[in-house]
Amino acid sequence: MIAGISIYEIFTVTSILFFIGIYGFITRKNLISVLISIELILNASVVNFVVINKYLYPDMLQGVIFSIFIIAVAAAETALAVSIIINLYRQISSVEVKDTEIMKY
Amino acid sequence: MNISYTILIPLIPLAVFLLLGINSKKIKPAISGYIGVLGLTISTVLSFYTAYQYFFVQGKVDGVYQTFVNKSVWMNFTETLHIDMGVLIDPISVMMLVVVSIVSLMVHIYSRGYMKGDDGYTRFFSFLSLFTFSMYGLVLATNLFQIYIFWELVGVSSFLLIGYYYTKPSAVSAAKKAFIVTRFADLGFLIGILIMGYFTGTYDFETLNNPEGSVILNWAATSFMGLSVITWALILIFIGGAGKSAMFPLHIWLPDAMEGPTPVSALIHAATMVVAGVFLVARLFPMFYFVENGFALNVVAYVGAFSALFAAIIAITQTDIKRVLAFSTMSQLGYMMLALGVSGYDGHEGVGYMASMFHLFTHAMFKALLFLGAGSVIHAVHSNYLKDMGGLRKYMPITNITFLIAALAIAGVPPFAGFWSKDEILVAAFEHNKLIYYIGVFVAGLTAFYMFRIYFGIFWGKEKTYEHKPHESPLSMTFPLMVLALLSIVGGFIPFSEFITPDKLGFEAHLNYPLAAIATGVGLLGIILAWVFYKKENSLSDKYATAFGPFYKWTSDKFYFDEIYLFVTKKILFNGISRPFAWFDRNVVDATMNLIGNSTVKTSKSIKGLQSGKFQDYAFSFVMGAVIIAIVFIYLWTN
Numbered sequence: 179m180i181a182g183i184s185i186y187e188i189f190t191v192t193s194i195l196f197f198i199g200i201y202g203f204i205t206r207k208n209l210i211s212v213l214i215s216i217e218l219i220l221n222a223s224v225v226n227f228v229v230i231n232k233y234l235y236p237d238m239l240q241g242v243i244f245s246i247f248i249i250a251v252a253a254a255e256t257a258l259a260v261s262i263i264i265n266l267y268r269q270i271s272s273v274e275v276k277d278t279e280i281m282k283y
Numbered sequence: 284m285n286i287s288y289t290i291l292i293p294l295i296p297l298a299v300f301l302l303l304g305i306n307s308k309k310i311k312p313a314i315s316g317y318i319g320v321l322g323l324t325i326s327t328v329l330s331f332y333t334a335y336q337y338f339f340v341q342g343k344v345d346g347v348y349q350t351f352v353n354k355s356v357w358m359n360f361t362e363t364l365h366i367d368m369g370v371l372i373d374p375i376s377v378m379m380l381v382v383v384s385i386v387s388l389m390v391h392i393y394s395r396g397y398m399k400g401d402d403g404y405t406r407f408f409s410f411l412s413l414f415t416f417s418m419y420g421l422v423l424a425t426n427l428f429q430i431y432i433f434w435e436l437v438g439v440s441s442f443l444l445i446g447y448y449y450t451k452p453s454a455v456s457a458a459k460k461a462f463i464v465t466r467f468a469d470l471g472f473l474i475g476i477l478i479m480g481y482f483t484g485t486y487d488f489e490t491l492n493n494p495e496g497s498v499i500l501n502w503a504a505t506s507f508m509g510l511s512v513i514t515w516a517l518i519l520i521f522i523g524g525a526g527k528s529a530m531f532p533l534h535i536w537l538p539d540a541m542e543g544p545t546p547v548s549a550l551i552h553a554a555t556m557v558v559a560g561v562f563l564v565a566r567l568f569p570m571f572y573f574v575e576n577g578f579a580l581n582v583v584a585y586v587g588a589f590s591a592l593f594a595a596i597i598a599i600t601q602t603d604i605k606r607v608l609a610f611s612t613m614s615q616l617g618y619m620m621l622a623l624g625v626s627g628y629d630g631h632e633g634v635g636y637m638a639s640m641f642h643l644f645t646h647a648m649f650k651a652l653l654f655l656g657a658g659s660v661i662h663a664v665h666s667n668y669l670k671d672m673g674g675l676r677k678y679m680p681i682t683n684i685t686f687l688i689a690a691l692a693i694a695g696v697p698p699f700a701g702f703w704s705k706d707e708i709l710v711a712a713f714e715h716n717k718l719i720y721y722i723g724v725f726v727a728g729l730t731a732f733y734m735f736r737i738y739f740g741i742f743w744g745k746e747k748t749y750e751h752k753p754h755e756s757p758l759s760m761t762f763p764l765m766v767l768a769l770l771s772i773v774g775g776f777i778p779f780s781e782f783i784t785p786d787k788l789g790f791e792a793h794l795n796y797p798l799a800a801i802a803t804g805v806g807l808l809g810i811i812l813a814w815v816f817y818k819k820e821n822s823l824s825d826k827y828a829t830a831f832g833p834f835y836k837w838t839s840d841k842f843y844f845d846e847i848y849l850f851v852t853k854k855i856l857f858n859g860i861s862r863p864f865a866w867f868d869r870n871v872v873d874a875t876m877n878l879i880g881n882s883t884v885k886t887s888k889s890i891k892g893l894q895s896g897k898f899q900d901y902a903f904s905f906v907m908g909a910v911i912i913a914i915v916f917i918y919l920w921t922n
Contacts, residue, residue, distance in 0.1 A: 200906055202900055203899070203902055204899050204903050204906070205899070212899075248391075275897070275899060276897070278895055278896075278898070279895070279896040280896070281896060282894060282895070282896030
């Protein structure tokens, strides 16, 4: 419980954060920016985990531990994505989203 | 009697076929000939051993020839209805084993000389082995379905061998014709088998043929269009047999089948495969005799008698010697059929059945000899036509004498083989049906006439100018001629009536002197007429040919049966039935399928842009979908 701040206000913030991430994911033209957007989405959900744990089950720790897990997984995922992007760059000398279209073939 | 070794008789030729067929490019021609002859020699020895054991040592129990069966179930339908594979040993199958073995072995030996230098030598021997295997399987079959399987196998090997010279268009079309006509007849056979299986619940020969068995006793149980269904089944089965045995009106394939190599004509289209129809009727003889008081048997008798007469008339006017022999074969097969048709069952009544099998045996020997002799002549003068031959007796003494023996045998001159069997047939016909007897006697005269017509035409008459001086064939070809000539002389003295009768008891046959005298007299008359007409080149035959006028023309054109068939198939069947069906198929059946296919292609073309390859588009769709589902759920829950 954080004094003076209700759960709704925090949810509003995380929702905004989440949708900014979604918006970035869909509209950014650079693969690195898309990756950053994914991080935003993940961070929004991590905050949600912590907040729900804190507000609804204050005497438990599952949410907090889960959020640590998510951060670890997100770090691994990002490392993987960056390595893919580096490989892609070596192939086509570009990290633009529009240049990855050829992968459908 | 232990008969387990008899399974080897068909299996050895099969092994030879596989060996030669698979390695046809690798094995040298000389070796493949030896392999073929060797394999068949083993089968022949086994067949003779079987015949000896069966007829003289172990076959007879209390004066009755037993039936030995060695079989295993192949396909099981119901408690009683199952298809077996196995070996059935009884008098006629043993007799057929001997016939097939002798003729096939002689033809194998002969082919080594006749086919020398031919490109497909190994292929030829592998097909001969395939045929021999199928024929052994056919005669040893234990049930209708097994006989049908081997029936088709002999049909296919006949097809392969007729079309052996596959670069020659006439041979190819003859092979197709033989295949299609016999297949058409086999459709009747198959329907007959299925009707038989449906109404009697068994395919097994022993069960079907038992005179006291439930099948024969209950023939009247179901009837269709005034006849018992069993009679219908028998008639349909006989149609299959008539197709194979070239009975009128399914005979049109046999003359064309002469396009094959001559040894093939001797083996398949004279001695063995074409008698399969006779064998089939003989195999089901108790059924033919007892069901509906022999109605189906009468059909057999009249079809046989008509075919005998019809073919004999045509044979007189043909100029291709192999075609004369082909029509002669058809005529003699008609003889065998009519003998079966007039036969009784018990004791001496069964003389027709016995005579038919006897004639089958002797005919196989002398007709194979005639064909092999004709092959020897064709080998020497490189022509099938009578007009290119004449005066060959000086150049080919062995062929001349053996051909003469065979011609005397088929003309029914004592003491040659044909006389004895033909006499028994005429006795049987005389006792049962006078009309058929008169036809038989007349055909005997015609047979003597046309056979000596070609004999004098080939070996006497004026010498023609030959490409090179004709010479006697090598020993590999004359040896079979001599063996078969010997058999054509002594074959008639085998006391067949003691071995082969419908009731398997055997009886003492004796010559009916007045009838024998009439038959011999008619035969001699035919020979004398042929002597007068053809011994020396003269204009007598042409004069009579013009005197007969249109009748002669019809006969030499085989009564236009080929043309009638062509008209029916091309004009009526193709135009009237096949073309509308083809139109329906193209414009309705195919069109429906095309519509389905085309609309699928069109739809997919119009929606394939959805897969753009831009992952952000996919993500957008995904998010929008999720949002819509969320909205829908919220809406549903809040109301």
